[in-house]
Amino acid sequence: VHSHVDVYDFKSNKWVEKFDTPKEMANSHLGIATDGRYIYIISGQKGTQCRGPTASAFVLDTKTKKWSSLPPLPFPR
Template sequence: VISSPTYGDLPAPELEWEQMPSAPVPRLDGSAIQIGDLFYVFNGYGTIDYVHSHADIYNFSDNTWCGRIECPKSMANSHLGMATDGRYIYVVAGQPGPHCGVPPTSRAFVLDTETRKWESFPPLPASRYYCC
């Protein structure tokens, strides 16, 4: 690791880590986004050959995992691009299935976090991984 000594002597607050409750499932390479006090963690690998197709929701207000939302079956399982406007979560592209040999997708979806309902969204012009 190469770091610049230019900023090495600047005062900064010391941040401390806090232990959170364990997630409902083990997850690698999932995607996450926060809206208010809710933290949405999507899809990802459960094992080397198993991928999740749901989102778990963490509530920072009471420090609990408080919900689960099933994702559309045709949505990618990892390498997702995500964005939010404060209500809707836009999920675009990514890798479908558990193996990198599968080409990425251009499909896109939008989740209404108030109704917890999914809708299809216009696809990207080209397939890709991690597009946001």
């Protein structure tokens, strides 16, 4: 369990950046998607013992390197 996101650059075949995650973000079992610029983190479980699902959602703008909260899911997953 880590408190950051590593970014892989397919063109250079290297891990190039690391972004710290918000403390409210789940630590495991996350849903992750990207459109190239934004990385979306949806739901997941908090803590090292997977203490239950969350409804939280976040987006990372890789250009500005800023996290934003998204509206929560209707139910934890």
